[in-house]
Amino acid sequence: MSMRPFVLALVLLLSACTGQSPVIQVESTRFHQAGMTPRSFVVLPPAGQVPDALFTATADQVVTAMTALGWRQSDAEDGRAAVVRLRYGTDAPVRETVLSPSAVPPVGAWGYRRRWDDPFPYWQAERVVYVPKWLSLTIADGDDVRAPLLFEGRVTSRRGGAEIGPILPYLVRGMFDGFPGPNGGTEQKALTVQP
Structure with a gap:
């Protein structure tokens, strides 16, 4: 019997486990006036901010998304x-402890496992640090x-x-997915990762 199919299956299984998830989870909260219709618009930086390359690239993505919805630059x-x-930034890092089941006993050669016991009798703690990233966008009736x-x-x-740069296109997609969205509601979205 050949080991080749077993090795191939093992490699495929391990490669599936090591990659990042193919979606990016975003949470959007939006408020809008009733009867808002597409019209002409201009994208400006917040007062006192000099637009840099990242702001310009993000503004171009916003322009593309809004023109696809019928707005005119x-x-x-x-x-x-x-x-x-539009404004964007990061918040302070957040540390969480995530518990996951583990089949490996923490200490000793004995185990209390019997065939009718829980298949994952031990819990493994892992500390996870993440940096929340955000994009804020307002559309006003004028420059006043x-x-x-x-x-x-x-x-x-x-x-x-x-770093916020790689995630900004997904934040823009999350902002305009289903635009203008439910008024005052918060939506969880899973956006597919673009290669």
């Missing part, structure tokens, strides 16, 4: 255009500070390391 001088402002907000949303994710 406008010049910054157009006073009738809706003003889109007193202009009413048409839309306000925030998307967060716990995925990835400390």
Whole structure:
């Protein structure tokens, strides 16, 4: 009997276990005015912020998502255009202890396991550190500070390391998936990872 099928099955099983999940979990909370319709808009940085390369790339993704929904990008001088402002960042690292079942006894050669006992009698503790990442987006009726907000949303994710750059496209997708979404509701979404 050949060991080749067994080895191939073992390699496939191990490769499936070692990869990251093919989805990114995001949580979005959105508020909007009833009857909000697509119109012309302009994306501006928050007051006092100089746009860098990451902001420009994220703003381009927002423009692409909004134009796909029927909105029209406008010049910054157009006073009738809706003003889109976006901010992003990371929060303080969060440490959690995750318990998972383990079939390996922690100490000793004895075990209390009998055939009618729990197949995972021991629990293994693992410390996990993650950095929450967020994207906040507002659409105002104009550039005035007193202009009413048409839309306000925030998307967060716990995925990835400390860098926000790789996760920002998924946060933008989470913001505009089902736009404008339930008013005042929080949605959990699983976005597929793009290669």
